[in-house]
Amino acid sequence: MRSLSIAATGMLAQQTNVDVISNNIANMNTTAFKRQRAEFQDLLYQQEARPGAASGGSEAKLPSGIQIGAGVRTGGVYRIAEQGALTSTSNQYDIAIQGKGYFQVTLPSGETAYTRAGSFQLSDQGELVTADGYKVQPGITVPQGALSVTVSKTGEVQVTLAGTPAPQTIGQLQLANFINEAGLEALGGNLLLETAASGQATVASPGEPGFGTVSQGFLEASNVNPVSEITALITAQRAYEMNSRVVKTADEMLSTTAQMR
Numbered sequence: 153m154r155s156l157s158i159a160a161t162g163m164l165a166q167q168t169n170v171d172v173i174s175n176n177i178a179n180m181n182t183t184a185f186k187r188q189r190a191e192f193q194d195l196l197y198q199q200e201a202r203p204g205a206a207s208g209g210s211e212a213k214l215p216s217g218i219q220i221g222a223g224v225r226t227g228g229v230y231r232i233a234e235q236g237a238l239t240s241t242s243n244q245y246d247i248a249i250q251g252k253g254y255f256q257v258t259l260p261s262g263e264t265a266y267t268r269a270g271s272f273q274l275s276d277q278g279e280l281v282t283a284d285g286y287k288v289q290p291g292i293t294v295p296q297g298a299l300s301v302t303v304s305k306t307g308e309v310q311v312t313l314a315g316t317p318a319p320q321t322i323g324q325l326q327l328a329n330f331i332n333e334a335g336l337e338a339l340g341g342n343l344l345l346e347t348a349a350s351g352q353a354t355v356a357s358p359g360e361p362g363f364g365t366v367s368q369g370f371l372e373a374s375n376v377n378p379v380s381e382i383t384a385l386i387t388a389q390r391a392y393e394m395n396s397r398v399v400k401t402a403d404e405m406l407s408t409t410a411q412m413r
Contacts, residue, residue: 154198154220155402161223162395165192168226169388176376177385184248184268184342185374186231187381195222233333236375238367244301245272245280248372251364253327254344256289256355257282264289266328266353268372269342284341292323303368307358327363328353 172190179185203217238248247270254266275281280292298311307325335349346353358366
C-alpha cells in the first residue's frame with residue numbers, strides 16, 4: 153500500500169511549509185526581514201512500464217507507460233529579497249537601504265556578517281554599532297560633542313561640530329552585494345553569512361551601479377504580506393488534512409483486506 157508512505161511524505165512536506173509560514177508571520181515586524189518560501193519536488197518514480205517501451209512483439213510503443221510516484225520532498229527554502237517599505241523614525245542613526253546591498257558588520261569571532269537592518273547606535277567610544285554592539289564596517293567614529301550627524305544617499309557620513317560651521321566628513325558607508333543572495337546563511341539577529349552558494353561579496357559605495365542608496369532616518373520594514381501568509385497557511389492546512397485523509401483511507405482499505413476470508 154504505497155499510498156500510506158506517499159501521504160506521509162505529503163504530511164511532512166506541509167509540516168515544513170507551515171513552519172516556514174509561521175516564521176514569516178512571527179517576523180512581520182522584524183526590521184528588514186525577508187520572507188521565505190518552501191519549494192517542493194516529487195520523489196523518484198517506480199517504472200512499471202517505461203514510456204516508449206515496445207508493446208508486445210509488434211512495433212507499437214507504449215505512449216505513456218506506467219510510472220507511479222513515491223511522494224514529495226522539500227527541495228529548498230528560499231529567501232525572497234524583495235524590498236520592504238521604508239518607515240520614517242527621525243533617528244539620525246537609523247539607516248535604510250533602498251535597493252540592493254547589505255551593511256557589513258564585524259562579529260566577535262572576527263568574521264564579517266551582513267545585514268539590512270540599519271538600526272544603528274553609538275558605542276561608548278562613539279563607534280557606529282548594531283543593536284548587539286557589533287561594529288559597522290568600515291569603522292565610523294562620531295567625535296564627542298558632535299551637534300549632528302548627516303548621512304548622504306551615497307553613504308558619506310558628515311558631522312557638525314560646535315564652533316565649526318562647515319560639516320566635516322568622518323567616513324564612508326559601504327555596501328556588499330552577492331550574485332546569489334538566497335545562498336547567504338542566516339545566523340539570526342538579522343545577520344547573514346557568506347557561503348560558497350552566495351559567492352564572494354562585492355563591496356562598493358551606495359549608489360554605484362548594481363548597488364542601492366541609503367536613507368538616513370528610515371528603517372526598512374519586513375517584506376512579509378500578512379494576507380498572503382494567512383492564505384498560504386490555510387492552503388497548507390487543507391493540504392495536510394487531505395494527506396491525513398489519504399492515510400485514513402489506506403488504513404481502512406488494509407483493514408478490509410485483512411478481514412477477507
